[in-house]
Amino acid sequence: MPEVQRITRTGQFLTTVADVRTLSPRMRRIVLTAPEIAGRDWPLACDIAVVLTGPDGREVRRRYTVRSSAGEQLVVDAVLHGHGPGSSWAQSLEPGHPVSFFGPRGELPLPPAGWLLALTDESGLPAIGALAEAAGRDLLVLAEIEDGSERYPLPPNAKVRWLTRDGRPAGTPELLLGGLEHVRPGAGPGYAYLLGESRAIVTVRDELARFGLSRSEVYAKGYWNLNSRPTR
């Protein structure tokens, strides 16, 4: 039976893969199970740091959003972007494999704003899925994906405009910037979420002022870095 070591807010979990499922050619759903999962709170779109082995044999950690939790199970959805320990790990997982992670960390805010807008690439779609379920009201989503086969399952209150790269490189702001032309803000103060490549989201964040959004009305977080090297 896996043991859990609790460290103040986060802890280490030793889990087993209960199931893996292909959501799309580049997105894999992973169900992790351990008895200790049932005993913890999993805040909205919190993440776990999965312990992996890097190319030089040293330990590395990669962060994945908790898409959902129920009883002794946690669900994460991982992008198979083709490079790096995280993508390779997700690609190779099979039921029964052990998975160690630290968590939970972080939480998405859900303020009582008049309208909600989310901009993301594939890496943030699990967080936006969890957010849409928790919000229970319309959420306008601009989602950058590789192509039409990568449409991620979001609840119906997520009103999505899919922006396809169709072979162009990931991690640039152009598609999300172009998508902003289609945004019609609702009445009253709004709130926006911006998830994706670190430098791209800074560029996009600067453009959100046109909708009357101040910095405090935008939750922006870099989920990955172009040209990053495996580190701890």
Ligand SMILES: Cc1cc2nc3c(=O)[nH]c(=O)nc-3n(C[C@H](O)[C@H](O)[C@H](O)COP(=O)(O)OP(=O)(O)OC[C@H]3O[C@@H](n4cnc5c(N)ncnc54)[C@H](O)[C@@H]3O)c2cc1C
């Ligand atoms: C709070 C948080 C929550 C996250 N939740 C999720 C999640 O639910 N699902 C998920 O898939 N990712 C999620 N991410 C992003 C994930 O942690 C990064 O993509 C991570 O870099 C993947 O590690 P890797 O070993 O595959 O690639 P790395 O070793 O980090 O990078 C290797 C190469 O791949 C490129 N690369 C890395 N990520 C991507 C990508 N998404 N698309 C295209 N190229 C990429 C890098 O630029 C680099 O050139 C989250 C990140 C954070 C901070």
